[in-house]
Amino acid sequence: MLSAEEIVRHSPFDPDGLEWVVPPEPGEITVVEYDPAWPAAYALLADRVRDALGDDVLALDHVGSTSVPGLAAKPIIDLDLTVADSADEAHYRARLEAAGFTLLLRERNWHGHRMHLHDESRAHLHVWSPDCPEAVRHLLLRDWLREHPEDREAYAAAKRSAADRLRTDGGPAADYNGLKAPTIREILDRVFRAHGLL
Template identity: 75%
Template sequence: MVSAADIVRHYPDDPDGIEWVAPQPPRPITVTAHDPAWAAAYAGLAARVRRALGDGVLALDHVGSTSVPGLDAKPIIDLDLTVADSTDEPAYRAALEAEGFTLSLRERAWHEHRVFAHAEPRAHLHVWSPDCPEVVRHRLFRDWLREHREDRAAYAAAKHAAVDRLTAAGGGSGMDYNALKAPVVHDILDRVFRAHGLL
């Protein structure tokens, strides 16, 4: 059972906590208008994950900004996959890689998070164990943004401002991008948590 305290806890990015398995080549960070085709791209990717793992898929969700109609986003599909044990890579890694998902990184200290990258359509498949608070946060944030136009607009503005700052500075990493938009994300999440009685 996930506790409210775990759900509302903000975890800062920790570059030292990332174990790169297959680093992705650096690309400029871009934010584009929402593309309705992202929903179909997710459906196709999800079908391949389910084909690879069958009953090993305990939960699978389209999360992140591409899952929110009307929200500007990086054109990368985010999927949250829950398996019985994310540390048991032999139970799922080979099957996912046979479907074109490549293990990119491990974050052992952050819920034993794993990320698989997919090239086309570009996607990040996030692998978690059951009762992970981050999965709950992702769903709450997605569902809130789907229903609240003003927060969608504020989040989109924060994304574009972050890209503008990185461009002016000559570039930056995904963590740099996340840090620049974090204040707005935390502000929205605080409203989400309060609305759900978690704070």
């Protein structure tokens, strides 16, 4: 059972804990207006995951900006998958890859995170173990943004600003998340207070 302290703890990025299985391709970050086709795209991808893993899917959710109606986003569907043990890749990796989800990276020091890239659709499948605070945070943020248009707009502005800054100043695409982080943390702190976690 997760504690409130675990859920509200902001984890700093640990570059030493990141292992690229497939090196990222350089590319420009593009933020687009919300596309009403995104939920259907998620549903198709979720069906592929469930068909591949069956009862080994403990939880599967549409998260990230494409899961929030009206929110501008990178046109990449994010899915959060919970399995019995994210570190036990032998139990799920081959089946996911057969379904078109290629293992992209491991972050062993960050909740045992694994991320798979879908080969056809633009999608990231994030794999977690049970009781992962980051997966809880994703759902809390998603549900809050669905109900709070002022924070939805603030987040959209932060994303557009980050993408514009990278286009102007250069720098790796990974900096995009760092540039958005202060706004996300401000919003999450409001979420945590509203839920009595702070």
